[in-house]
Each structure stands twice: as C-alpha cells, then as structure tokens.
Amino acid sequence: MTPLDAMTDAPRLPRADWTRGLERSLLRQLVDIVARPGVLSFAGGLPAAELFPAAAYAEALAEVLAEDPWALQYSPVHGPFRHHVAGLMALRGTQVEPESLVVTTGAQQALQVIASLLLNRGGQVMLEPAIYTGIQQAVAPLEPRLLTVPSDLRTGIDVDAVEAHLAGGARPAFLYVIPDGHNPLGVRLSLEKRRRLADLARRFHLPLVEDDPYGFLTYGAPDGGPATDSLPPLHALAPEWVFYVGSFSKIIAPGLRLGWLAPPEAARARAAIIKESLDLETSGLTQRAVARFMDRGHLPAHIERLRATYRDRRDRMLAALERHFPPEARWSRPHAGMFVWIELPRGVDTLALLEVAVAREAIAYVPGQAFAVRGHDAAHCLRLSFSNCQPDRIEDGIRRLARVFS
Numbered sequence: 001m002t003p004l005d006a007m008t009d010a011p012r013l014p015r016a017d018w019t020r021g022l023e024r025s026l027l028r029q030l031v032d033i034v035a036r037p038g039v040l041s042f043a044g045g046l047p048a049a050e051l052f053p054a055a056a057y058a059e060a061l062a063e064v065l066a067e068d069p070w071a072l073q074y075s076p077v078h079g080p081f082r083h084h085v086a087g088l089m090a091l092r093g094t095q096v097e098p099e100s101l102v103v104t105t106g107a108q109q110a111l112q113v114i115a116s117l118l119l120n121r122g123g124q125v126m127l128e129p130a131i132y133t134g135i136q137q138a139v140a141p142l143e144p145r146l147l148t149v150p151s152d153l154r155t156g157i158d159v160d161a162v163e164a165h166l167a168g169g170a171r172p173a174f175l176y177v178i179p180d181g182h183n184p185l186g187v188r189l190s191l192e193k194r195r196r197l198a199d200l201a202r203r204f205h206l207p208l209v210e211d212d213p214y215g216f217l218t219y220g221a222p223d224g225g226p227a228t229d230s231l232p233p234l235h236a237l238a239p240e241w242v243f244y245v246g247s248f249s250k251i252i253a254p255g256l257r258l259g260w261l262a263p264p265e266a267a268r269a270r271a272a273i274i275k276e277s278l279d280l281e282t283s284g285l286t287q288r289a290v291a292r293f294m295d296r297g298h299l300p301a302h303i304e305r306l307r308a309t310y311r312d313r314r315d316r317m318l319a320a321l322e323r324h325f326p327p328e329a330r331w332s333r334p335h336a337g338m339f340v341w342i343e344l345p346r347g348v349d350t351l352a353l354l355e356v357a358v359a360r361e362a363i364a365y366v367p368g369q370a371f372a373v374r375g376h377d378a379a380h381c382l383r384l385s386f387s388n389c390q391p392d393r394i395e396d397g398i399r400r401l402a403r404v405f406s
C-alpha cells in the first residue's frame, strides 16, 4: 500500500497481471513537451491537416444522411464500400474478393484482431527492434516473447536473420512487417526481400502481417527516380500467408477510424468473429460516406495531391539533412510514408537532448527509444516526420536541430 492509500482508505482495485508493467507510452508522455507553443514539431506522425478533404467529405456525408436513414442503423458491412476497398487493393497491385475483407475501426483494430487470432498467451512474435508502437500495444495483453530481427536502412528487414531463426526451429505466431513507408525507419523493403519473405512464409508456414497504411503515399526515389515505382505488396506474392492491413487514416483522415484486414481465406470467418467481439461493427455511416466520396471519384486526385505535397516536404528535409547534419549521422531516404530515421553515433542520448532541442532551438522530434522493443537500445536514434510541417520551415528547422547534435 502506498502512503496515499493508507490515508484515504482507497480500495485497491484488482487488476490483470499483464497490466503491471503497463506505463503510459513514451510517445504519449512526450506529447506535452513537443506541443509547447512556438515549437516546430517534426515529432507527431500526423497527416497534413490543411489537406483533409473536409468539404467533399461533408457533402458525401450529408447526401448519405439525407437519402438513407438506415445509414444510422446497426448494419452488416456496406457492400459498395467492400467493392471500393477491393478496388483500392487492385490499384495497390493485389487481388481480393470484396466478401473476404474484414472492415475494422482503423488499422490498429486489425492488428488487435490478428493478435487475438494468431497469438497464444506467452507465444512468440517476430519483429524489428525499433517498430511502430501500435503493434507492441496490440500484442502486449498476450505477454508475448519478442524475437527481434535487425533491419537495414536501405533494404529493410534482414531476411537472412529471419531465415536463420526459422531454420533454427523458431516458429513465431507471425512476422510483422511494414514494407512501404516503414514507421519509424522510413525504409522500403526491397523486391528481392519481398520475394524471399513470401518463399519463407510458404516454406515454414509463417503468417506475415503486412501493415500498409502508407502504401499509397509513394514518392519515388529521393534522387529523382520515377515518381511511381511501387513494389508489389507481400499480399500479391503469398496471399495464403499474408494478413494485409489497410487504412484510410493517411489517405483521407485518421478521424474516420476506418481500416480493413484482408486475411488469408482460411482465417476470414474467425477474423470476422473476433472483430465483432471488439466493437460489434465499424461505423456504417462512415463506410457509406467514404463509399459516396469514392463514388464521386474524389480519391485518386486527393491521393495525387498528398503525394505531391509530401514528396516536396520529403525532398526538402533530405536536402536540409545533407546540408546541416554532422557527417557521422546516417539516415533513411524514404520512398513512401512520412518518416526519416536518423542514427547518430552511439552514446548520443536523443531522449535527454529532446529537452535541449525544445528549450533552446524550439524543435521537437521523437527519440528513437520510444519505438524500441523491450530490451533493445535505440537511444542514439530519432524519428523525424516531414508530413505535417510547412515546407518553408523545414530547412531552418533542420539547421537548428543539427546544432543540438553537433
């Protein structure tokens, strides 16, 4: 009992064992620091709010409500919405039956569904040592053992290491990968590695979780290669082993809370039941409004606008890093997504230096340690986001940030 409990006689609430280690994520704790007034933030993984298609979406929503009062009822997944999502996946280069899709409340819920479906309590998950915190949170209640595989900043996850683990007898419940626009590493998985992962999945019966919220936000190589050089998703290479996760958060808006899961056919029915256990259904109103928005043909032009805007911001950030960052720093050169990952010499403590960056230079970023899987060290790394800052402030922001690390 703490002294406070003793004084107030507060009852001790029982709680599940797994919550004992639960802390507010480092990322959330940083929100207060990085949101100080006047601070230029490269921290949040936020889409550019000025590009939200609010007017077109409002129109679609108003039409749906005016025409169809059933839009507010409990209802099965909206058929036309399924077809639109299958159409998006076709554009992404892979085929799904509309009926096989599980519509979810954001990609995050799809990750939860997958964790419930594939992972036993105390089971094993294979992932990279610095990885999107949402997957760590999705598996945490099942107290998994985390088997980590390194990644390199040019070609992505180390497939030799994946193979070595599998050949050595490891049988993780799944391998989690973000092939395009990796969060936080900003790396793209090479085609050769995609093919090899698909082969390994088949050979070792290894489910692959392909998290693809940034798959449409592709900009081409930073050094002036073709602007559309998308690689096939893993789903196209091994559909019977891939749990593909998609999202409207980055191509329309995160406030919609709309995503989907394309599971292997054999897992579809169970995935749908688990989804239902979490929140019954994903807003039918939102599904209908998005379907109407897509019927009107708004999405392709909107995605083009996002790509042009983010491509420009990426190019400015990479050019500024080249000019101002110390030569011993290394960083990813993203083809897609919103993030650049920077590795400084070991010994630099980016968490401690965040206070300095904010107080002295009015710049915020996310320290690498916020993404580190338990037991791993990313203290000398940081993640910068280029999506949500005004282009004319990027150069000066990076110049000021460089002073913190020089």
Ligand code: PMP
Pocket (backbone or CB within 6 Å): 045, 105, 106, 107, 108, 109, 132, 134, 178, 183, 211, 213, 246, 247, 248, 249, 254, 258, 259
């Ligand atoms: N996966 C990754 C890699 C992400 O970066 C994010 C959002 N930052 C999500 C999933 C969650 O997306 P959603 O808003 O669709 O839940």
